[in-house]
Amino acid sequence: MYISNQKEFEAPQATATLQIKCRGASVTMRVRKLKPAQNLFREGDDARHVYEVTSGVLRLIKVLEDGRRQVIAFGYPGDIVGFPQDGCHYTECDALSSTEVIAHSIRDLECGERNPELHQRLVNAALKEISAMQDRFMMLGRKSAVEKVASFIFALMERSGKPLGAYTHFEFPMVRADIADFLGMTTETVSRTVTSLRKQKMIALRNANSVVVLNEDALYDLANPA
Known part of the structure:
Protein backbone atom coordinates (compact mmCIF):
# COMPACT_ATOMS: atom_id res chain seq x y z
CA MET A 1 0.00 0.00 0.00
CA TYR A 2 1.28 3.44 -0.92
CA ILE A 3 0.84 6.19 1.65
CA SER A 4 1.72 9.81 0.94
CA ASN A 5 1.30 13.01 2.91
CA GLN A 6 0.74 14.89 -0.33
CA LYS A 7 -2.86 15.46 -1.37
CA GLU A 8 -2.02 15.07 -5.02
CA PHE A 9 1.00 13.63 -6.78
CA GLU A 10 2.74 16.22 -8.92
CA ALA A 11 4.94 14.58 -11.51
CA PRO A 12 8.23 16.29 -12.31
CA GLN A 13 8.33 17.93 -15.70
CA ALA A 14 10.97 17.40 -18.35
CA THR A 15 12.38 20.89 -18.66
CA ALA A 16 15.15 20.22 -21.17
CA THR A 17 16.84 17.53 -23.21
CA LEU A 18 20.50 16.70 -23.66
CA GLN A 19 21.86 15.42 -26.95
CA ILE A 20 25.09 13.45 -26.69
CA LYS A 21 27.08 11.49 -29.23
CA CYS A 22 28.14 7.94 -28.51
CA ARG A 23 29.97 6.02 -31.24
CA GLY A 24 28.33 8.16 -33.88
CA ALA A 25 24.80 7.74 -32.50
CA SER A 26 22.79 10.56 -30.96
CA VAL A 27 21.28 9.79 -27.55
CA THR A 28 18.64 12.02 -25.96
CA MET A 29 18.43 12.31 -22.18
CA ARG A 30 15.73 14.21 -20.34
CA VAL A 31 16.59 16.69 -17.62
CA ARG A 32 14.01 17.07 -14.87
CA LYS A 33 13.76 19.69 -12.15
CA LEU A 34 11.97 19.13 -8.86
CA LYS A 35 10.84 21.54 -6.19
CA PRO A 36 11.37 20.71 -2.49
CA ALA A 37 8.91 17.99 -1.36
CA GLN A 38 8.02 17.10 -4.96
CA ASN A 39 7.94 13.40 -5.82
CA LEU A 40 10.15 11.94 -8.52
CA PHE A 41 8.45 8.55 -8.39
CA ARG A 42 6.20 6.56 -6.08
CA GLU A 43 6.45 3.05 -4.71
CA GLY A 44 4.89 0.64 -7.19
CA ASP A 45 5.28 2.90 -10.23
CA ASP A 46 6.53 1.23 -13.40
CA ALA A 47 10.27 1.81 -13.59
CA ARG A 48 10.94 3.25 -17.03
CA HIS A 49 13.94 5.34 -15.99
CA VAL A 50 16.73 5.56 -13.48
CA TYR A 51 17.78 9.03 -12.39
CA GLU A 52 21.20 10.60 -12.08
CA VAL A 53 21.32 13.43 -9.54
CA THR A 54 23.15 16.49 -10.85
CA SER A 55 22.19 18.97 -8.12
CA GLY A 56 20.19 18.99 -4.90
CA VAL A 57 19.33 16.04 -2.65
CA LEU A 58 16.74 13.27 -2.96
CA ARG A 59 15.20 11.13 -0.23
CA LEU A 60 14.14 7.52 -0.80
CA ILE A 61 11.62 6.13 1.68
CA LYS A 62 9.53 3.02 2.11
CA VAL A 63 6.20 3.34 3.91
CA LEU A 64 4.78 0.37 5.80
CA GLU A 65 1.10 -0.51 5.85
CA ASP A 66 0.73 0.80 9.41
CA GLY A 67 2.04 4.21 8.33
CA ARG A 68 5.55 3.87 9.71
CA ARG A 69 8.34 4.72 7.32
CA GLN A 70 11.97 3.84 6.73
CA VAL A 71 14.36 6.19 4.99
CA ILE A 72 16.30 3.93 2.65
CA ALA A 73 18.83 6.37 1.23
CA PHE A 74 19.65 9.94 0.29
CA GLY A 75 20.66 10.77 -3.26
CA TYR A 76 23.42 13.35 -3.72
CA PRO A 77 24.96 14.72 -6.93
CA GLY A 78 26.66 11.87 -8.74
CA ASP A 79 24.30 9.23 -7.34
CA ILE A 80 21.93 7.24 -9.54
CA VAL A 81 18.60 6.27 -7.97
CA GLY A 82 15.48 4.38 -8.99
CA PHE A 83 16.86 0.94 -9.78
CA PRO A 84 13.84 -1.35 -10.24
CA GLN A 85 12.66 -4.44 -8.46
CA ASP A 86 10.53 -6.71 -10.66
CA GLY A 87 10.04 -3.83 -13.07
CA CYS A 88 8.73 -1.38 -10.46
CA HIS A 89 10.11 1.23 -8.11
CA TYR A 90 10.20 -0.28 -4.63
CA THR A 91 10.50 3.03 -2.77
CA GLU A 92 9.06 6.52 -2.91
CA CYS A 93 11.48 9.27 -3.90
CA ASP A 94 11.08 12.99 -3.26
CA ALA A 95 13.28 16.07 -3.24
CA LEU A 96 14.63 17.58 -0.03
CA SER A 97 15.74 20.69 -1.88
CA SER A 98 15.54 22.10 -5.38
CA THR A 99 16.92 19.19 -7.36
CA GLU A 100 17.86 18.40 -10.94
CA VAL A 101 18.20 14.90 -12.37
CA ILE A 102 18.93 13.29 -15.71
CA ALA A 103 16.48 10.52 -16.64
CA HIS A 104 18.21 7.52 -18.21
CA SER A 105 16.06 4.94 -19.97
CA ILE A 106 15.90 1.62 -18.15
CA ARG A 107 16.81 0.03 -21.49
CA ASP A 108 20.30 1.48 -21.14
CA LEU A 109 20.65 -0.53 -17.93
CA GLU A 110 19.28 -3.74 -19.42
CA CYS A 111 21.14 -3.58 -22.74
CA GLY A 112 24.46 -1.96 -23.57
CA GLU A 113 24.28 -2.01 -27.35
CA ARG A 114 22.92 1.52 -27.77
CA ASN A 115 25.28 3.20 -25.33
CA PRO A 116 27.93 0.85 -23.88
CA GLU A 117 29.60 3.54 -21.78
CA LEU A 118 26.35 4.59 -20.12
CA HIS A 119 25.34 0.95 -19.65
CA GLN A 120 28.58 0.21 -17.79
CA ARG A 121 28.17 3.32 -15.64
CA LEU A 122 24.65 2.30 -14.66
CA VAL A 123 25.76 -1.25 -13.86
CA ASN A 124 28.57 0.12 -11.70
CA ALA A 125 26.07 2.38 -9.91
CA ALA A 126 23.78 -0.60 -9.24
CA LEU A 127 26.68 -2.56 -7.76
CA LYS A 128 27.63 0.46 -5.66
CA GLU A 129 24.06 0.60 -4.32
CA ILE A 130 24.25 -3.06 -3.27
CA SER A 131 27.55 -2.43 -1.49
CA ALA A 132 26.12 0.64 0.27
CA MET A 133 23.12 -1.36 1.47
CA GLN A 134 25.42 -4.03 2.89
CA ASP A 135 27.43 -1.38 4.73
CA ARG A 136 24.22 0.12 6.08
CA PHE A 137 22.96 -3.24 7.35
CA MET A 138 26.24 -3.69 9.21
CA MET A 139 25.96 -0.19 10.69
CA LEU A 140 22.38 -0.75 11.86
CA GLY A 141 23.19 -4.10 13.39
CA ARG A 142 26.57 -3.55 15.00
Whole structure:
Protein backbone atom coordinates (compact mmCIF):
# COMPACT_ATOMS: atom_id res chain seq x y z
CA MET A 1 0.00 0.00 0.00
CA TYR A 2 1.28 3.44 -0.92
CA ILE A 3 0.84 6.19 1.65
CA SER A 4 1.72 9.81 0.94
CA ASN A 5 1.30 13.01 2.91
CA GLN A 6 0.74 14.89 -0.33
CA LYS A 7 -2.86 15.46 -1.37
CA GLU A 8 -2.02 15.07 -5.02
CA PHE A 9 1.00 13.63 -6.78
CA GLU A 10 2.74 16.22 -8.92
CA ALA A 11 4.94 14.58 -11.51
CA PRO A 12 8.23 16.29 -12.31
CA GLN A 13 8.33 17.93 -15.70
CA ALA A 14 10.97 17.40 -18.35
CA THR A 15 12.38 20.89 -18.66
CA ALA A 16 15.15 20.22 -21.17
CA THR A 17 16.84 17.53 -23.21
CA LEU A 18 20.50 16.70 -23.66
CA GLN A 19 21.86 15.42 -26.95
CA ILE A 20 25.09 13.45 -26.69
CA LYS A 21 27.08 11.49 -29.23
CA CYS A 22 28.14 7.94 -28.51
CA ARG A 23 29.97 6.02 -31.24
CA GLY A 24 28.33 8.16 -33.88
CA ALA A 25 24.80 7.74 -32.50
CA SER A 26 22.79 10.56 -30.96
CA VAL A 27 21.28 9.79 -27.55
CA THR A 28 18.64 12.02 -25.96
CA MET A 29 18.43 12.31 -22.18
CA ARG A 30 15.73 14.21 -20.34
CA VAL A 31 16.59 16.69 -17.62
CA ARG A 32 14.01 17.07 -14.87
CA LYS A 33 13.76 19.69 -12.15
CA LEU A 34 11.97 19.13 -8.86
CA LYS A 35 10.84 21.54 -6.19
CA PRO A 36 11.37 20.71 -2.49
CA ALA A 37 8.91 17.99 -1.36
CA GLN A 38 8.02 17.10 -4.96
CA ASN A 39 7.94 13.40 -5.82
CA LEU A 40 10.15 11.94 -8.52
CA PHE A 41 8.45 8.55 -8.39
CA ARG A 42 6.20 6.56 -6.08
CA GLU A 43 6.45 3.05 -4.71
CA GLY A 44 4.89 0.64 -7.19
CA ASP A 45 5.28 2.90 -10.23
CA ASP A 46 6.53 1.23 -13.40
CA ALA A 47 10.27 1.81 -13.59
CA ARG A 48 10.94 3.25 -17.03
CA HIS A 49 13.94 5.34 -15.99
CA VAL A 50 16.73 5.56 -13.48
CA TYR A 51 17.78 9.03 -12.39
CA GLU A 52 21.20 10.60 -12.08
CA VAL A 53 21.32 13.43 -9.54
CA THR A 54 23.15 16.49 -10.85
CA SER A 55 22.19 18.97 -8.12
CA GLY A 56 20.19 18.99 -4.90
CA VAL A 57 19.33 16.04 -2.65
CA LEU A 58 16.74 13.27 -2.96
CA ARG A 59 15.20 11.13 -0.23
CA LEU A 60 14.14 7.52 -0.80
CA ILE A 61 11.62 6.13 1.68
CA LYS A 62 9.53 3.02 2.11
CA VAL A 63 6.20 3.34 3.91
CA LEU A 64 4.78 0.37 5.80
CA GLU A 65 1.10 -0.51 5.85
CA ASP A 66 0.73 0.80 9.41
CA GLY A 67 2.04 4.21 8.33
CA ARG A 68 5.55 3.87 9.71
CA ARG A 69 8.34 4.72 7.32
CA GLN A 70 11.97 3.84 6.73
CA VAL A 71 14.36 6.19 4.99
CA ILE A 72 16.30 3.93 2.65
CA ALA A 73 18.83 6.37 1.23
CA PHE A 74 19.65 9.94 0.29
CA GLY A 75 20.66 10.77 -3.26
CA TYR A 76 23.42 13.35 -3.72
CA PRO A 77 24.96 14.72 -6.93
CA GLY A 78 26.66 11.87 -8.74
CA ASP A 79 24.30 9.23 -7.34
CA ILE A 80 21.93 7.24 -9.54
CA VAL A 81 18.60 6.27 -7.97
CA GLY A 82 15.48 4.38 -8.99
CA PHE A 83 16.86 0.94 -9.78
CA PRO A 84 13.84 -1.35 -10.24
CA GLN A 85 12.66 -4.44 -8.46
CA ASP A 86 10.53 -6.71 -10.66
CA GLY A 87 10.04 -3.83 -13.07
CA CYS A 88 8.73 -1.38 -10.46
CA HIS A 89 10.11 1.23 -8.11
CA TYR A 90 10.20 -0.28 -4.63
CA THR A 91 10.50 3.03 -2.77
CA GLU A 92 9.06 6.52 -2.91
CA CYS A 93 11.48 9.27 -3.90
CA ASP A 94 11.08 12.99 -3.26
CA ALA A 95 13.28 16.07 -3.24
CA LEU A 96 14.63 17.58 -0.03
CA SER A 97 15.74 20.69 -1.88
CA SER A 98 15.54 22.10 -5.38
CA THR A 99 16.92 19.19 -7.36
CA GLU A 100 17.86 18.40 -10.94
CA VAL A 101 18.20 14.90 -12.37
CA ILE A 102 18.93 13.29 -15.71
CA ALA A 103 16.48 10.52 -16.64
CA HIS A 104 18.21 7.52 -18.21
CA SER A 105 16.06 4.94 -19.97
CA ILE A 106 15.90 1.62 -18.15
CA ARG A 107 16.81 0.03 -21.49
CA ASP A 108 20.30 1.48 -21.14
CA LEU A 109 20.65 -0.53 -17.93
CA GLU A 110 19.28 -3.74 -19.42
CA CYS A 111 21.14 -3.58 -22.74
CA GLY A 112 24.46 -1.96 -23.57
CA GLU A 113 24.28 -2.01 -27.35
CA ARG A 114 22.92 1.52 -27.77
CA ASN A 115 25.28 3.20 -25.33
CA PRO A 116 27.93 0.85 -23.88
CA GLU A 117 29.60 3.54 -21.78
CA LEU A 118 26.35 4.59 -20.12
CA HIS A 119 25.34 0.95 -19.65
CA GLN A 120 28.58 0.21 -17.79
CA ARG A 121 28.17 3.32 -15.64
CA LEU A 122 24.65 2.30 -14.66
CA VAL A 123 25.76 -1.25 -13.86
CA ASN A 124 28.57 0.12 -11.70
CA ALA A 125 26.07 2.38 -9.91
CA ALA A 126 23.78 -0.60 -9.24
CA LEU A 127 26.68 -2.56 -7.76
CA LYS A 128 27.63 0.46 -5.66
CA GLU A 129 24.06 0.60 -4.32
CA ILE A 130 24.25 -3.06 -3.27
CA SER A 131 27.55 -2.43 -1.49
CA ALA A 132 26.12 0.64 0.27
CA MET A 133 23.12 -1.36 1.47
CA GLN A 134 25.42 -4.03 2.89
CA ASP A 135 27.43 -1.38 4.73
CA ARG A 136 24.22 0.12 6.08
CA PHE A 137 22.96 -3.24 7.35
CA MET A 138 26.24 -3.69 9.21
CA MET A 139 25.96 -0.19 10.69
CA LEU A 140 22.38 -0.75 11.86
CA GLY A 141 23.19 -4.10 13.39
CA ARG A 142 26.57 -3.55 15.00
CA LYS A 143 27.21 0.12 15.72
CA SER A 144 26.14 2.06 18.79
CA ALA A 145 24.00 5.19 18.57
CA VAL A 146 26.97 7.55 18.75
CA GLU A 147 28.89 5.50 16.16
CA LYS A 148 25.90 5.62 13.79
CA VAL A 149 25.53 9.39 14.04
CA ALA A 150 29.29 9.92 13.72
CA SER A 151 29.30 7.72 10.60
CA PHE A 152 26.41 9.68 9.12
CA ILE A 153 28.00 13.07 9.79
CA PHE A 154 31.36 11.94 8.43
CA ALA A 155 29.72 10.60 5.26
CA LEU A 156 27.87 13.89 4.66
CA MET A 157 31.06 15.82 5.30
CA GLU A 158 32.82 13.79 2.61
CA ARG A 159 29.95 14.23 0.15
CA SER A 160 29.10 17.90 0.58
CA GLY A 161 31.64 19.48 2.94
CA LYS A 162 33.29 22.80 2.07
CA PRO A 163 36.32 24.45 3.69
CA LEU A 164 35.62 26.94 6.44
CA GLY A 165 38.99 28.22 7.58
CA ALA A 166 40.79 25.26 9.15
CA TYR A 167 37.57 23.25 9.41
CA THR A 168 34.92 21.71 7.15
CA HIS A 169 31.34 22.91 6.93
CA PHE A 170 28.18 21.34 5.48
CA GLU A 171 24.41 21.66 5.70
CA PHE A 172 21.90 19.02 6.76
CA PRO A 173 19.31 19.04 3.93
CA MET A 174 17.19 16.64 5.97
CA VAL A 175 15.46 17.08 9.34
CA ARG A 176 16.34 15.09 12.46
CA ALA A 177 13.38 12.75 11.89
CA ASP A 178 14.83 11.77 8.49
CA ILE A 179 18.19 11.01 10.08
CA ALA A 180 16.50 8.96 12.79
CA ASP A 181 14.49 6.95 10.26
CA PHE A 182 17.63 6.31 8.22
CA LEU A 183 19.73 5.20 11.19
CA GLY A 184 17.01 3.20 12.95
CA MET A 185 16.93 5.51 15.96
CA THR A 186 14.49 7.88 17.61
CA THR A 187 14.58 11.59 16.86
CA GLU A 188 15.34 12.29 20.52
CA THR A 189 18.36 9.96 20.49
CA VAL A 190 19.71 11.61 17.34
CA SER A 191 19.39 15.05 18.94
CA ARG A 192 21.06 13.91 22.18
CA THR A 193 23.90 12.30 20.24
CA VAL A 194 24.51 15.41 18.14
CA THR A 195 24.62 17.43 21.37
CA SER A 196 27.14 14.95 22.81
CA LEU A 197 29.41 15.29 19.76
CA ARG A 198 29.18 19.05 20.10
CA LYS A 199 30.14 18.92 23.79
CA GLN A 200 33.12 16.72 22.88
CA LYS A 201 34.14 19.48 20.43
CA MET A 202 34.08 17.14 17.44
CA ILE A 203 31.48 19.34 15.75
CA ALA A 204 29.90 22.75 16.17
CA LEU A 205 26.43 23.88 15.10
CA ARG A 206 26.01 27.27 13.48
CA ASN A 207 22.27 26.59 13.49
CA ALA A 208 20.07 23.47 13.55
CA ASN A 209 21.12 22.42 10.04
CA SER A 210 24.59 23.94 9.68
CA VAL A 211 27.45 21.73 10.90
CA VAL A 212 31.14 22.53 11.29
CA VAL A 213 33.42 19.53 11.76
CA LEU A 214 36.12 20.59 14.23
CA ASN A 215 38.03 17.32 14.63
CA GLU A 216 37.87 15.08 11.56
CA ASP A 217 40.30 12.49 12.95
CA ALA A 218 38.35 11.99 16.17
CA LEU A 219 35.07 11.82 14.26
CA TYR A 220 36.52 9.23 11.88
CA ASP A 221 37.84 7.10 14.74
CA LEU A 222 34.45 7.21 16.43
CA ALA A 223 32.67 6.28 13.20
CA ASN A 224 35.06 3.39 12.54
CA PRO A 225 35.74 1.57 15.81
CA ALA A 226 38.56 -0.95 15.74
